[in-house]
Amino acid sequence: MGDKHGFRFHGGRPSVNFTATVGERWRDGGFERLPDPAALGRWFTEAGLTSADPRCTEADLTAARELREAVYRLMVGQVSEEDLATVNRWAGQPPPVTALVDTAEGLRSRVVSATVPSLLGSIAADAVAVLGGEDAGRLRECANPECSLLFLDTSRAGVRRWCSMSSCGSREKMQRYRAADR
Numbered sequence: 001m002g003d004k005h006g007f008r009f010h011g012g013r014p015s016v017n018f019t020a021t022v023g024e025r026w027r028d029g030g031f032e033r034l035p036d037p038a039a040l041g042r043w044f045t046e047a048g049l050t051s052a053d054p055r056c057t058e059a060d061l062t063a064a065r066e067l068r069e070a071v072y073r074l075m076v077g078q079v080s081e082e083d084l085a086t087v088n089r090w091a092g093q094p095p096p097v098t099a100l101v102d103t104a105e106g107l108r109s110r111v112v113s114a115t116v117p118s119l120l121g122s123i124a125a126d127a128v129a130v131l132g133g134e135d136a137g138r139l140r141e142c143a144n145p146e147c148s149l150l151f152l153d154t155s156r157a158g159v160r161r162w163c164s165m166s167s168c169g170s171r172e173k174m175q176r177y178r179a180a181d182r
C-alpha cells in the first residue's frame with residue numbers, strides 16, 4: 001500500500017480528500033495524517049489548491065481539523081447544527097485569489113494568493129457543493145474494511161466499491177484468489 005502516512009487523493013473532490021487525512025477511522029479514532037502545521041501546508045500544495053506553502057500555524061491546524069471532522073460527520077450522515085454552522089462559517093470566507101495566465105498551452109487560471117482561511121474556505125465551499133447537490137448520493141465508504149476512506153463514485157453505473165482500484169480493489173481480488181485456492 002506504499003507509505004501509510006502519505007496523503008490519499010482518491011476521493012474525487014477536495015472536501016472528500018480532506019476527510020482522508022485521518023486514516024483507518026474504524027480503528028479507534030484512526031491515525032492523523034496532519035500531525036503538525038507543516039503537514040497541513042503540504043496537504044494544501046499536494047491537493048493542488050495552492051502552489052506556495054501557506055505557512056500554517058497551530059491555530060490553523062486546530063481549525064482545519066475541526067472543519068475536517070465536521071465535513072466527515074456530515075458526509076457519513078451524522079447531521080448536527082454545530083457541524084452545519086462550522087462548515088457554513090468557513091464556506092463564507094473569500095476564496096483564494098486567482099489570475100489568468102498566458103501559458104504555452106493557452107490561458108490557464110493560477111492561484112496567486114492563498115491564505116489559510118481562504119483555503120479552508122474553498123474546502124468548506126466544496127463540501128457545501130457536494131453535500132447539497134446530487135453528488136451527495138454518490139458518497140461511498142471504501143469496501144476494503146481496513147481502509148474505509150470516503151470517495152465520490154463518479155462511475156456511470158454508480159457501483160464503484162473501492163477508493164482506488166489499484167490499491168484497495170486489487171487487494172480484495174488477491175484475497176478472493178487465495179480463498180478460492182483453499
Ligand SMILES: [Zn+2]
Pocket residue numbers: 142143144147148149162163164168
Ligand atoms: Zn480504500
